[in-house]
Amino acid sequence: MSASMDLSRMCSVGLLTHECFDDLGNFIVQAEEAGHDFVVTPISHPTFRRVLNEDNATDKETQENWKDRPVFNRNDLVIKSAEWSGKAIGLLANWIHLDSTNAEIRLCSELALKQEIEWACHISLTGLIFPSLPKGSLFNTARAINNAVRSMSFTQFLVRVPLTDKSAVQSNLPWKQWNRLRTLTEYNTKIGVVLELTSELPIDEKLLNMWLAEPVKAVIVPAEIFVENSKGYPVLTKPHQKFIxxxxDKMKPDMIVTLPNTPIHKLATPSSYSEYISFLNRNLPELQDVDKFATGYQDYLQAPLQPLMDNLENQTYEVFEKDPIKYQQYEKAVYKALMDRVEHNSDIVTTIMVVGAGRGPLVNCCLRASEKSERKVHIYALEKNQNAFVTLQNAKADVWGDKVTLVFADMRKWKPATQCDILVSELLGSFGDNELSPECLDGAQKFLKEDGISIPANYTAYASPLASTRLNNNVAAYKDLEHYETPYVVMFQQVCELAAPKPLWEFSHPNKQIDVEPMNNLHNVRYSQVSFDVEHDMVMNGIAGYFESVLYKDVMISIRPETHSPGMFSWFPIFFPIRTPVQVPQGSTVTMDFWRLTDAKKVWYEWTVSVYGSGGQEMTVLPIHNVQGRSYYVGL
Incomplete structure (x- = not known):
């Protein structure tokens, strides 16, 4: 293992067998000796299939007794006790047919399923794997599973789903069946996916990425999909390696390998397949700075900051100040503005006002830009947080001296004796304007000379339709309307965008269209309707939001995926939930209507989603969320 590999990123690797070993303990020991962390084995022996009574070989009294009191014969069980429960995951019987046209088989299948599940829970198995879903109707399968898992508290119920269908590799038929089951069971959090890789992969990467939004808890890598390298060892193709x-990286699933019934790779040993999977795991790409920073916060719902209503804590400032890229870009923007504004060797002193100075990182950026550009500056550092202001006083006394004038005031109310040449702020939120940068800079632009420069110069909000079972379940856990109408700052992990983000609206500064003291905030109201063409059947669980900002001329910062500033971690994306998952068929169009609204005391967002079929017919319309800011707003 490489010295830099984080052990927390290593997946467990198990061995799957369909054989029914009389001595399960011996098999587990052998599997461990070959480097496997656990085994996957049938719970029951094929003899248990007699309960279906398919050939009417069981007398009526015996069958009725079993239905009334379903008890295992010891010889019907492969996992006979709790002795190995910590080392085994159970395979549910593959002959269970819950959607059979035969009513008796349907009934007996459900009773057998419950019997296996109850035994698994009794001996505390960590997981159960249900066989691949039927290709036809699965209404009764969904109902029976949903009922059966209600009693499960510790054991995870997993459904085996092949990655592709042999008859249509370049489609997502298996995902459609999984989606039907998940929809019928109302996103039951006790039901997850075991994704079984197939020898052929879809060419369209979107058909692979959609699984990143699903609750994939384990991945089966059959020996048969391995190929032989020039030395005779089993390896996987490049596309398989990339997907695994x-x-x-995104899901850290349990990895499960199989062994071939007869040797198919010359130099393969019982440990070759698991060793190769571990090799791939050890060679994951190194985490980027933003991923290291976000460790523990992936898909975690955080309320956006309320910088006008609340004063930030010292630790919050400290975290954001560690972002080297943001301040590098700000310094570059101030440097270029100084170079454009003042001739070399000039005695002109450029006045810079840093509004919302916090603990002073932007002040330091401006001083470094002054030194680098060899332009003289005087800086006003304006801050309303009385606690952060103490830190500014310390910096002035110990470092800045007379180059910086401190002002303790709210930028919307302060009346300076002089105007500035450059106005610098870092008031942006994950959606650009969601921390009230427009309103704050409306109040501050009176500080700016007629030909003055605002940094940032503008920022644009972007949005895209998003799929994520995990985020959907995280919001649903609150069981109230308020949380479905609240945006969250989230480091996306197990998500998939249905289409690339599109711009909603833009704010530019200084805003020459408003009075110095505007009577109201209506000029900051926005409305946008954007549409997205969706190429494959998907489910939409919410809206992803990003921003892109021009600080000055060609100097930008962005969290939009296509233009993300490398290494910048000050902002996570923003997530707008929707109250119900929306089915989005292949070839349909998702339309979002988005509003930024305001009154005298607050700013809020409202949003809705519509889906239109390929022929333009309306298929789904959701209610408008967060009407009048009833669930979420940002206070002025």
Missing amino acids: KKLM
Whole structure:
């Protein structure tokens, strides 16, 4: 293992067998000796299939007794006790047919399923794997599973789903069946996916990435999909390697390998397949700075900051000040503005006002830009947080001296004796304007000379339709309307965008269209309707939001995926939930209507989603969320 590999990123690797070993303990020991962390084995022996009574070989009294009191014969069980429960995951019987046209088989299948599940829970198995879903109707399968898992508290119920269908590799038929089950069971959090890789992969990467939004808890890598390298060892193709590494990186699933019944790779040993999977795991791409920073926060719902209503704590300032890229870009923007504004060797002193100075990182940026550009500056550092202001006083006394004038005031109310050449602020939120940068800079632009420069110069909000079972479940856990109508700052992990983000609206500064003291905030109201064409069947669980900002001329910062500033971690994306998952068929169009609204005391967002079929017919319309800011707003 490489010295830099984080052990927390390593996946467990198990061995799957369909054989029914009389001595399960011996098999587990052998599997461990070959480097496997656990085994996947049938719970029951094929003899248990007699309960279906398919050939009417069981007398009526015996069958009725079993229905009334379903008890295992000891010889019907492969996992006979709790002795190995910590080392085994159970395979549910593959002959269970819950959607059979035969009513008796349907009934007996459900009773057998319950019996296996109850035994698994009794001996505390960590997981159960249900066989691949039927290709036809699965209404009764969904109902029976939903009922059966209600009693499960510790054991995870997993459904085996092949990655592709042999008859249509370049489609997402298996995902459609999984989606039907998940929809019928109302996103039951006790039901997850075991994704079984197939020898052929879809060419369209979107058909692979959609699984990143699903609750994939384990991945089966059959021996048969391995190919032989020039030395005779089993390896995986480049596309398989890439997809497996992505799953490991984003989801950290349990990895499960199989062994061939007869040797198919010359130099393969019982440990070759698991060793290769571990090799891929050890060679994951190194985490980027933003991923290291976000460790523990992936898909975690955080309320956006309320910088006008609340004063930030010292620790919050400290975290954001560690972002080297943001301040590097700000310094570059101030440097270029100084170079454009003042001739070399000039005695002109450029006045810079840093509004919302916090603990002073932007002041330091401006001083470094002054030194680098060899332009003289005087800086006003304006801050309303009385606690952060103490830190500014310390910096002035110890470092800045007379180059900086401190002002303790709210930028919307302060009346300076002089105007500035450059106005610098870092008031942006994950959606650009969601921390009230427009309103704050409306109040501050009176500080700016007629030909003055605002940094940032503008910022644009972007949005895209998003799929994520995990985020959907995280919001649903609150069981109230308020949380479905609240945006969250989230470091996306197990998500998939249905289409690339599109711009909603832009704010530019200084805003020459408003009075110095505007009577109201209506000029900051926005409305946008954007549409997205969706190429494959998907489910939409919410809206992803990003921003892109021009600080000065060609100097930008962005969290939009296509233009994300490398290494910048000050902002996570923003997530707007929707009250119900929306089915989005292949070839349909998702339309979002988004509003930024305001009154005298607050700013809020409202949003809704519509889906239109390929022929333009309306298929789904959601209610408008967060009407009048009833669930969430940002206070002025």
